[in-house]
Amino acid sequence: xxxxxxxxxxxxxxxxxxxxxxxxxxxxxxxxxxxxxxxxxxxxxxxxxxxxxxxxxxxxxxxxxxxxxxxxxxxxxxxxxxxxxxxxxxxxxxxxxxxxxxxxxxxxxxxxxxxxxxxxxxxxxxxxxxxxxxxxxxxxxxxxxxxxxxxxxxxxxxxxxxxxxxxxxxxxxxxxxxxxxxxxxxxxxxxxxxxxxxxxxxxxxxxxxxxxxxxxxxxxxxxxxxxxxxxxx
Numbered sequence: 001x002x003x004x005x006x007x008x009x010x011x012x013x014x015x016x017x018x019x020x021x022x023x024x025x026x027x028x029x030x031x032x033x034x035x036x037x038x039x040x041x042x043x044x045x046x047x048x049x050x051x052x053x054x055x056x057x058x059x060x061x062x063x064x065x066x067x068x069x070x071x072x073x074x075x076x077x078x079x080x081x082x083x084x085x086x087x088x089x090x091x092x093x094x095x096x097x098x099x100x101x102x103x104x105x106x107x108x109x110x111x112x113x114x115x116x117x118x119x120x121x122x123x124x125x126x127x128x129x130x131x132x133x134x135x136x137x138x139x140x141x142x143x144x145x146x147x148x149x150x151x152x153x154x155x156x157x158x159x160x161x162x163x164x165x166x167x168x169x170x171x172x173x174x175x176x177x178x179x180x181x182x183x184x185x186x187x188x189x190x191x192x193x194x195x196x197x198x199x200x201x202x203x204x205x206x207x208x209x210x211x212x213x214x215x216x217x218x219x220x221x222x223x224x225x226x227x228x229x230x231x232x233x
Contacts (some may be wrong), residue, residue, distance in 0.1 A: 006062050007030070008028065022077070023069075050114065061084060102139055103196065106137060110183070127146070131149050180223055189207040
């Protein structure tokens with residue numbers, strides 16, 4: 001059984017900029033059946049009332065053809081995939097700024113303390129565990145929002161409902177490092193030279209240790225459960 005999702009896709013020219021304002025095709029911002037992009041992470045809000053409001057906002061944008069796709073004018077009335085999803089959460093009442101993209105969306109949402117993130121196939125490669133308002137994210141390319149509950153949403157095993165927070169240290173690379181770097185920047189420990197590049201080098205080491213010291217954590221250069229908890233808030 002599939003679910004409906006809302007997303008922003010592409011303009012009437014098949015390009016990311018330069019189209020006419022608004023939805024010229026009915027498919028620039030639209031509801032469709034779920035598809036595998038594939039997705040890297042599934043983000044679920046722990047406040048279902050907030051998630052329902054975000055999903056309702058998404059349904060409203062999808063039904064209103066005055067909103068189309070444009071990466072050059074992406075914070076209304078036109079949007080791209082990431083600004084649309086983030087704006088829906090803003091409309092729902094989530095306190096986040098009008099900024100962000102697929103590469104730092106996980107850090108932005110996790111930084112509110114109101115989301116859980118899963119990377120297991122049960123959450124990212126299918127819809128059985130989806131909940132209305134859930135965010136399917138490919139950190140390099142695309143994002144969409146679930147508009148329905150999956151068939152097993154109420155019966156999700158506890159083992160599948162624990163967010164993945166891998167232990168990280170110097171020399172590690174990948175999306176978990178990128179998320180940690182983005183959270184460091186959001187918490188006031190910027191990485192001006194390399195930013196959230198997914199590689200833990202000297203700059204990340206310095207910022208991470210400074211964050212640990214500032215939060216009264218063990219300054220050990222390891223991002224484990226305690227450091228993740230402090231970063232997420």
